[in-house]
Amino acid sequence: MDAIELTRDLVAIPSHDSEAAVGDYIEDWLRDHTDAEVRRDDAGTDEDRGGNVFARKGSGEVTLALVGHHDVVPPDESQLTESGEYVIEERDGRIYGRGTADMKGALAAAMVAVREAEPACELVFASFVGEEVGGVGARYAIENGFAPDYAVVTEGSTGYSGPQTTDVAVAHKGRRGSTITASGEAAHASETEEGENAIYRATDAVDIVRDLEFPSTDVLGHSMCGSVAVTEIDGGSAMNVLPERCELTVDERTVPGERAPLSRVEEVTGVEWTVDQDLPPMACGDEAFADAVLDAADGAQDDTPEHVVKPHATDAGWLSEAGTDCVICGIAEPGEAHTATESASLAVIECCERVYRTLAASFAG
Template sequence: MDAIELTRELVAIPSHDSEAAVGDSIADWLRDHTDAEVRRDDAGADENRGGNVFARKGSGDTTLALVGHHDVVPPDDSQVTDSGEYVIEERDGRIYGRGTADMKGALAAAMVAFAEAEPACELVFASFVGEEVGGVGARRAIENGFAPDYAVVTEGSTGYSAPQTTDVAVAHKGRRGSTITARGEAAHASEVEQGENAIYRATDAVGVVRDLDFPSTEVLGHSVAGSVAVTEIEGGSAMNVLPECCELTVDERTVPGERAPLERVEDIAGVEWTVDQDLPPMACGDPELADAVLDAADDAQENTPEHVVKPHATDAGWLSDAGTDCVICGIAEPGEAHTADESASLAVIERCERIYRRLADSF
């Protein structure tokens, strides 16, 4: 079985509008190449996503899951042919195309590892839909009782400690996106005393946000620091009208167990705060899991991997929040995902297949 060839096959199937077709391909491959129990669920059914894919083999008191996702963000124009097919190219030891790094290369590595492993535990493969739009598949799976003891989420962890080194992330930040709405009373700009300027109230709220301390914590000896920033502002209706409404967008990068006290802005008259999105952070709570995956990564490469912290939210956050101990280990490198020249190293795809298989065989 060839993880690189499987990567080509998966990347060739468009999955930005609907991931149903690539989900079918994943399920068919698992049925053809394993004796595992393979099933689908109804995650994202109302959006024609096709459902999550699960496979299970082995037995034991401990469950280890290899977890990925098969949706991708919309491709750049250069990544699609006139007929709508994805462009796939190979050069200089890398495969280029939408989804190579995020994350069909790692998904292929996990599928091959799952097929070839002789697990020392109950081994589960799971590929979710809708990761790129807030964890649609992961949340549905958890609602339906998906609760492995341990999970390796195959998002990118390569190139964090050193170039071309596949590390193991023991934590990642989450993201809370929110809106601050300041309301006032409209009046003619020549008679400011007759109204209440919503923009002034909004700028008072900006001052509160600017003065907040960034959340921070420590996970397995590694510092994880968050951030808070006002990123958009919109208000006013005309140059000669006192504005009655002004909205601010706030981007907060959260850390395990901590949130910035953004609710303080509501102490200002006429100001309210609403949360629009809250993607949870991840923290590995089991150092033995973190060390076991690091040992497998060390055995599979010449470079020396390290435990690292990942800045981006992933489905590991949902699993961790539900009680599964997680780490992240995968092919994508910083700056590769979601780009017009997205690519993945062929050598690292093969390396990750070795990591996952060695871990499953010994865990």
């Protein structure tokens, strides 16, 4: 079975409500088709996620991990049959269906690479649960001792420097989502002096957010700039009542080592700021490793790949935060993941299998 056939099998197993069944398939396939030591943990089992899947083979002074995830976001109606199965189509050199790009195509490529590789190091395959809901599996694995020296996270890196070119991302932004809550005192709108307008306090906080400088940094010669934006507002109860409460949501894209000083909004009377989600950014700190992955990518395709940066968070952020040097190299192109027309290039699936296999055979730290 090659990586394309395996992609078809993985995509055919629904994994948006529960990824346990596809996790079973991955575990069984690795046991049946590789000489790796295979195990399963208990990540997300209380939510019927079925646990992360790991495979390990080879030995050496360093550990190289090929990391993916086997959960997907809910499919569009057009991606489901009447009986609830996933629709899979192939045309014009691409495979279409929920999870093809994010990220079962790359997962299949990594599984075949584990089967075929004769690693120069200790090679680990890891497929996590719950990536789409905040890194459930990655965080569980890290908390329970998963600490490879190096990792290739197989999220999308194709199409950044050129169409169909599989690049190597050396950094990505994180995301911090937060809430600004302004409290006031309700009063009749005809007697404004009797109350405190929570919306006015909220807009004072918005002025502070608007004037914040965006954090920036450099990673291996690549500039990264974060952003901060107020994205939602909710306040007021009636046209003739001064509002006693107003809430704002803030989307912040973070860069390694930096955060915008959003706590300044609490300088406004009656305003509180709370962090709801903080997905960490990623930065590769080992240029030699980044170059080794780029060399493998260069040898696996006719185009010339480049080091690039990604705009959004992945499980690489959790691994990087825990001390693993990471890069991202995978099949998904910008704009493919989570869409009703999600697809992956068959040629790029094969390319990524070559990248992973070549890197495992050549990288010894």
